[in-house]
Amino acid sequence: MLPYATAAEAEAAVGRGMTWAEAAWFRYSASIPDYCLYCHNVPILLLVYTLAPLPLALLELRRRRRHLPLPHKLQPGVRHPPAAFLRCYAATARVLLLAVGPVQLASYPAVRAVGIRTGLPLPSAGETAAQVAVYLLVEDYLGYWIHRLLHTPWAYHHIHRVHHEFTAPMGYAAPYAHWAEILILGFPAFAGPAIVPCHMTTIWLWFKLPFDPTKYIPLYGGVEYHDYHHFVGGHSQSNFSSVFTFCDYIYGTDRLKEMAGNHVEKGDENGFGNGKQD
Ligand SMILES: [Zn+2]
Numbered sequence: 001m002l003p004y005a006t007a008a009e010a011e012a013a014v015g016r017g018m019t020w021a022e023a024a025w026f027r028y029s030a031s032i033p034d035y036c037l038y039c040h041n042v043p044i045l046l047l048v049y050t051l052a053p054l055p056l057a058l059l060e061l062r063r064r065r066r067h068l069p070l071p072h073k074l075q076p077g078v079r080h081p082p083a084a085f086l087r088c089y090a091a092t093a094r095v096l097l098l099a100v101g102p103v104q105l106a107s108y109p110a111v112r113a114v115g116i117r118t119g120l121p122l123p124s125a126g127e128t129a130a131q132v133a134v135y136l137l138v139e140d141y142l143g144y145w146i147h148r149l150l151h152t153p154w155a156y157h158h159i160h161r162v163h164h165e166f167t168a169p170m171g172y173a174a175p176y177a178h179w180a181e182i183l184i185l186g187f188p189a190f191a192g193p194a195i196v197p198c199h200m201t202t203i204w205l206w207f208k209l210p211f212d213p214t215k216y217i218p219l220y221g222g223v224e225y226h227d228y229h230h231f232v233g234g235h236s237q238s239n240f241s242s243v244f245t246f247c248d249y250i251y252g253t254d255r256l257k258e259m260a261g262n263h264v265e266k267g268d269e270n271g272f273g274n275g276k277q278d
């Protein structure tokens with residue numbers, strides 16, 4: 001909710017004319033309570049998770065039906081049946097709605113406390129980019145260590161094993177995990193905005209980024225890197241990073257060289273492992 005009744009009042013407060021983006025933000029958010037603006041995160045997450053992997057999933061299913069090769073896949077011999085797509089989508093959508101949604105809604109006091117603002121002026125593109133870069137680095141660092149801890153025997157057996165059910169990842173499997181893991185990984189995502197507070201629109205952008213389409217494109221280098229982690233399976237002690245690879249490099253857990261020529265099938269032909277820490 002903006003503390004201005006009219007556009008003229010808003011422009012007087014900002015001290016200049018509004019940009020088109022600010023005018024649009026004013027029209028949209030002026031009478032919506034801040035809590036409702038924050039709640040937008042939940043449908044945004046669900047929408048991006050539903051739509052981003054869809055083109056490649058449809059492509060894979062169509063080529064599979066016609067028995068055509070899947071050259072875009074990192075493990076081309078692995079073919080997920082339609083039921084695997086549906087099972088994966090339904091499981092993750094359920095976690096997003098039943099676990100992530102309520103936690104998002106309940107975390108609003110923390111969002112207020114760290115100083116996330118909704119007013120004008122809107123942040124510049126440079127400010128937004130700099131903040132998101134900091135958030136990515138913070139998330140990557142904390143995410144690396146959480147992922148490493150998830151590979152200790154107890155945490156792997158009780159939580160992280162679910163994410164490793166897919167030994168040959170596909171788009172819909174990227175956020176497929178135990179509900180506790182999805183919640184735990186929300187902490188590194190929130191740590192950045194807590195350290196460097198931003199505008200609500202940057203929060204929307206940021207919380208959709210963990211589901212960034214580039215993570216679903218199998219040709220993207222980061223996916224190949226993570227694919228190796230899945231290929232190795234539960235006993236993997238390498239390639240814990242998700243976006244950047246500097247933590248693996250610093251802590252000596254990168255296995256980039258071993259990745260070359262190592263993409264053969266593992267698990268059954270549908271891309272499922274046996275779920276054990278073999
Ligand atoms: Zn893992």
Ligand SMILES: [Zn+2]
Pocket residue numbers: 163169174226230
């Ligand atoms: Zn993964």
